[in-house]
Amino acid sequence: MQSPEGEKILFQGRNVLPKGEVESWLMSFQDAMRDTLSKRMKKGKKDYEESSKERHVWVLDHPSQIVVTVAQIMWT
Numbered sequence: 001m002q003s004p005e006g007e008k009i010l011f012q013g014r015n016v017l018p019k020g021e022v023e024s025w026l027m028s029f030q031d032a033m034r035d036t037l038s039k040r041m042k043k044g045k046k047d048y049e050e051s052s053k054e055r056h057v058w059v060l061d062h063p064s065q066i067v068v069t070v071a072q073i074m075w076t
Contacts, residue, residue: 001033001036003064007063007064009036009037009040009063009065010036011032011033011035011036012035012036012039012040013032013035013036013039014032014035016028016029016032037065037066040062040063040066041066041069041070043062044062044066044067044069044070045070045073045074047061047062048070048071048074049074
């Protein structure tokens with residue numbers, strides 16, 4: 001996945017090829033996006049809670065979507 005700003009998040013665990021019926025591979029693509037973001041979110045939260053890194057280092061170690069969401073989770 002790539003944002004308009006150029007930030008990239010590679011799928012973890014599986015590749016999705018746009019072959020066959022569009023409905024089928026789009027659902028696979030959506031599932032891969034969810035799985036990848038879920039894994040990255042768990043890793044970001046774990047790093048936030050357990051790491052001795054300074055905040056600015058933690059922010060640069062993770063994609064912005066993960067940083068914003070984990071920061072909001074921890075704030076609430």
